Amino acid sequence: MSRADILKEVTDIFIDVLDNEDIVLNDETQAKDVDDWDSLNHIQLVVAIEKHFKIRFTSKEIQSWNNVGEMLNCIQEKGI
Amino acid sequence: MFKTDDIFTANFTISDEIYNGFISVFQDKNPLHTDHQFAAEKGFQSVVMHGNILNGFLSYFIGECLPTKNVIIHSQEIQYKNAVYLKDTLQFKAVVVGVYESVKAVEFKFDFKNSEAKTVAKGKIQIGLLS
Numbered sequence: 065m066s067r068a069d070i071l072k073e074v075t076d077i078f079i080d081v082l083d084n085e086d087i088v089l090n091d092e093t094q095a096k097d098v099d100d101w102d103s104l105n106h107i108q109l110v111v112a113i114e115k116h117f118k119i120r121f122t123s124k125e126i127q128s129w130n131n132v133g134e135m136l137n138c139i140q141e142k143g144i
Numbered sequence: 145m146f147k148t149d150d151i152f153t154a155n156f157t158i159s160d161e162i163y164n165g166f167i168s169v170f171q172d173k174n175p176l177h178t179d180h181q182f183a184a185e186k187g188f189q190s191v192v193m194h195g196n197i198l199n200g201f202l203s204y205f206i207g208e209c210l211p212t213k214n215v216i217i218h219s220q221e222i223q224y225k226n227a228v229y230l231k232d233t234l235q236f237k238a239v240v241v242g243v244y245e246s247v248k249a250v251e252f253k254f255d256f257k258n259s260e261a262k263t264v265a266k267g268k269i270q271i272g273l274l275s
Contacts, residue, residue, distance in 0.1 A: 104218070106247070107218060107247040107249055107272060108218065108219070110244065110246055110247045111242070111244050111247060111249055111251070111270065114244055114246070115242065120244070120245070120246065121246040122245065122246055123245065123246050123247070123248075125246065126246050126247065
């Protein structure tokens, strides 16, 4: 899957979980840039992404992410 | 602590105390729940128990029946399939369908069955494990 396709699917997950049709993500997007991307919603986002792509992250991996781009890198590294 | 396909079971009975307590606390006295004639006219054998009583049982299950007390409910969905009546004993079963170590979350699918083995409600619940 191309990085653009992964970004689109991740964006759809954000829109669904955060119930906000206006969300636009790019590599530099951080939690502070997205309304309601708080610690509890972060859990729901990670669970939804793991389910959608049928992958599992480690806690070390998710703690290393500083932005959406690093999240996408991690998804790609799992062979998606 | 939790593995996919782990199964947890419990039995819950809707006692007078639970039924009357629910009405007392939440004041939902809709005739479907309190008027036998009204319920009969709608095709039910007796007054129908509030669906959210089952959510109370779910709360008890998560809070008291799991191998750890370090839990918090993240989300839950429930579908009601058949009416539940006063004094019914429900067999509850929850199966672990997802373990998300990265965010310390566990997802269960659950169902409640009545004494005729008919599913009265089913759904999903996701919990978090507190550090």
